[in-house]
Amino acid sequence: MTSVEDVYPPGHGTPEDPADPGAPRRATSGDDRPGTTADPREVWESVIDVFEQAADEPKIAEPIGRIGHDVLIRSLDVEGSGLLLVCRDARIEVRDVDGASADHTIEIALATPDLEKLAAGKSRTAMAIADGRATYDGPVRQFLRVLPLVQAMVNPPDAMGTNAEDIAQEIV
Amino acid sequence: MSTADPKTAALLDRASGYDYHQGPMTVPQRNPGDFWSIECIDLYKSFGSNRVMNGLNVGIPEGMITVVLGPSGTGKSVLLSHLIGLMFPDKGDILVHGESVPRMTQSRLLEMRRKFGILFQDGALFGSMNVYDNVAFPLRQHTDKSESEIRDIVMRRLDEVGLANGAETRTPSELSGGMKKRAGFARALVLEPEIVMFDEPDSGLDPVRTALLCQLIEKVHAENGGTYIVITHDIASAKRIGEYIAVLWKGRIVQSGDRDDMFGSPNPFVRQFLAGNPGGPLGME
Numbered sequence: 299m300t301s302v303e304d305v306y307p308p309g310h311g312t313p314e315d316p317a318d319p320g321a322p323r324r325a326t327s328g329d330d331r332p333g334t335t336a337d338p339r340e341v342w343e344s345v346i347d348v349f350e351q352a353a354d355e356p357k358i359a360e361p362i363g364r365i366g367h368d369v370l371i372r373s374l375d376v377e378g379s380g381l382l383l384v385c386r387d388a389r390i391e392v393r394d395v396d397g398a399s400a401d402h403t404i405e406i407a408l409a410t411p412d413l414e415k416l417a418a419g420k421s422r423t424a425m426a427i428a429d430g431r432a433t434y435d436g437p438v439r440q441f442l443r444v445l446p447l448v449q450a451m452v453n454p455p456d457a458m459g460t461n462a463e464d465i466a467q468e469i470v
Numbered sequence: 471m472s473t474a475d476p477k478t479a480a481l482l483d484r485a486s487g488y489d490y491h492q493g494p495m496t497v498p499q500r501n502p503g504d505f506w507s508i509e510c511i512d513l514y515k516s517f518g519s520n521r522v523m524n525g526l527n528v529g530i531p532e533g534m535i536t537v538v539l540g541p542s543g544t545g546k547s548v549l550l551s552h553l554i555g556l557m558f559p560d561k562g563d564i565l566v567h568g569e570s571v572p573r574m575t576q577s578r579l580l581e582m583r584r585k586f587g588i589l590f591q592d593g594a595l596f597g598s599m600n601v602y603d604n605v606a607f608p609l610r611q612h613t614d615k616s617e618s619e620i621r622d623i624v625m626r627r628l629d630e631v632g633l634a635n636g637a638e639t640r641t642p643s644e645l646s647g648g649m650k651k652r653a654g655f656a657r658a659l660v661l662e663p664e665i666v667m668f669d670e671p672d673s674g675l676d677p678v679r680t681a682l683l684c685q686l687i688e689k690v691h692a693e694n695g696g697t698y699i700v701i702t703h704d705i706a707s708a709k710r711i712g713e714y715i716a717v718l719w720k721g722r723i724v725q726s727g728d729r730d731d732m733f734g735s736p737n738p739f740v741r742q743f744l745a746g747n748p749g750g751p752l753g754m755e
Contacts, residue, residue: 423533428506434505455692
């Protein structure tokens with residue numbers, strides 16, 4: 299039989315109450331994953347910049363804005379940090395808020411190394427949650443579904459320049 | 471239910487003996503559907519005496535490109551059929567967004583399948599229809615959109631896959647293998663599925679066409695988000711597009727995790743397979 303230790307190895311987040319399947323999972327910033335030397339405050343500011351940029355880009359803001367949730371993103375390393383993304387009516391409104399008290403329907407809290415990846419467009423946030431490095435609350439899956447759009451904005455995939463020419467020349 | 475032959479059983483036991491085999495990725499989460507798009511829990515499936523799935527556990531994370539990688543004949547396509555309820559396990563459960571597929575009523579199952587877009591190995595295009603009509607088919611079948619709305623959607627999707635340059639009037643027999651895949655991809659996307667599955671997208675393509683198709687998959691995922699599941703045995707494709715990789719062998723997930731972790735795995739089974747090394751625990755059996 300699988301024990302709690304099997305599911306959540308030492309060093310990873312564990313549910314507050316293993317007997318309660320609905321209990322929120324708590325992550326710790328002192329995770330055993332490779333860390334970062336970056337200043338948590340600077341990383342946090344760069345995350346805010348990324349989402350402000352996304353909000354100004356209609357191609358990205360529209361699909362994210364359709365999820366109809368207020369998403370609160372917090373840094374586990376910056377006290378009081380809170381970035382509220384009001385995703386409604388096919389647009390995103392970005393608000394810098396007190397993370398401890400802001401109303402929200404979805405919450406994700408990440409440690410600085412994962413926030414750094416988020417700001418660089420290299421975050422695998424679902425993995426951070428699965429590994430117990432992130433806290434979440436609410437229907438987070440809906441936000442994770444559209445998060446790749448923000449990530450691709452920061453870190454676009456390889457250019458497709460050769461594809462059109464390639465197709466035109468394909469031999470039938 | 472049949473049991474695996476002694477040699478296979480011994481190898482599976484050895485593969486399972488590594489601590490990292492049962493890491494947090496292969497264990498169902500506490501709140502079904504919270505952030506796993508799909509969860510497979512202890513799946514068993516046999517065809518006669520041939521056991522194809524042998525206690526398979528895997529979670530497919532939301533919003534990422536997951537590659538299910540494994541040698542030929544190891545149950546990859548059977549797994550895919552289980553995810554959409556075309557086959558049902560002898561034992562175990564499959565949760566799609568937290569909902570049990572084997573327990574769904576027929577009508578719920580049909581509804582659930584609309585979450586999926588699938589690119590089949592050969593594109594599975596209707597030979598009697600041109601590319602445009604093939605891509606428009608799901609919209610005409612499953613929506614009440616007008617022809618002008620359908621045209622907008624179809625042309626946008628064809629443009630996305632690079633087939634809006636006159637190729638829409640061709641029939642499948644006039645298309646190359648790569649173009650058939652692109653047309654199949656466009657058709658898989660028209661209903662805006664939350665989960666897109668690719669069954670061996672590289673089959674029948676040369677390495678350059680495969681790389682271009684992978685590039686296209688990455689690009690379309692970046693523009694649309696969602697969960698993508700790519701089933702393949704092509705390691706280069708897995709390395710290129712897989713953000714999360716699950717290695718399937720003998721009907722069980724030997725190891726799954728982040729791409730970088732997987733390609734640095736100390737597990738000899740995973741290491742041998744990902745390196746394409748003939749020497750190691752994996753043999754021809």
